[in-house]
Amino acid sequence: MNIGLIGSGAIGRYLLEKINKEKHQALAIKCVLVRNREKYQHLEAEYGVTLHTDREAFLASDIDMVVEAANVETVRALLPEVIQKKDTMLISVGALVDEALLEETGRLAEAHGHKLHLPSGAIGGLDLIQNAKALGNLEQVELITRKPAHSLTEEVLTEEKTVFSGKAYEAIEKFPKNMNVSIILSLAGLGIRDTDVRLIADPGIDKNIHQIKLSGGFGEAELTIKNDPLPENPKTSALAALCIIGTLERLEENIKYGN
């Protein structure tokens, strides 16, 4: 599968290393859309990719899938155009808190015969949540996220502090670089207004920890993911990058597990 990448930060670099440098059997990143050619010029020689600053030229490339690893603003600005031209995978899923954008994207995807893929990112259990939701059997979903204090606040903390408590749609507005997980969890489950979120800055941890609790007619479930951060961006869990590769690999498989 030929990939066009948007975003060359912590996740983008991880993808370039694991897919291009380590020569993935089924995946190849062919081109990268950047906004600053000078800053990223070295990627061409290092990973054998073509850099584009022009969106139209990028989308006209011989690619099967656009993978976004930039930020929510970029998704907001580019998604309607990108989905008309290519199958698309987003990691900054927080942009889809905008219900008009989600609706427009769904409509354009159908009209142009493309798919939008929203991987589970730094969490898991979306299969469980969607199965529990079937026939209305999901009643409550809560996400409790703990991150190292320095990745959430400039305040020097000596003990943990809840920096946000509310619904998912408010969480992503306040923490767009940290709460994409709350939106994928909501979209798979009870929606952005009915998913409870707590975000805790914890000076005593060095992992990004997501605890998911759900209950309903199926019973109850709890899941905790203790993520190692990516060295280039401690806000971002390594699993988010790995999850893009895992999801791309599974698209090609004929036997599907858990979905």
Ligand SMILES: NC(=O)C1=CN([C@@H]2O[C@H](COP(=O)(O)OP(=O)(O)OC[C@H]3O[C@@H](n4cnc5c(N)ncnc54)[C@H](OP(=O)(O)O)[C@@H]3O)[C@@H](O)[C@H]2O)C=CC1
């Ligand atoms: N769904 C999930 O579970 C998770 C989602 N995320 C999200 O994934 C995204 C990427 O994370 P990460 O790699 O850590 O972020 P970084 O900040 O390390 O990198 C972002 C990259 O995107 C580039 N970029 C920004 N805007 C544009 C644009 N308009 N066009 C092209 N490139 C652009 C930046 O380039 P420049 O140098 O020009 O700024 C930079 O290379 C973030 O939105 C993050 O919040 C992260 C973890 C988990």
Ligand SMILES: O=C([O-])CC(=O)C(=O)O
């Ligand atoms: O990487 C993580 O653990 C979660 C994250 O930043 C996000 O959801 O935006």
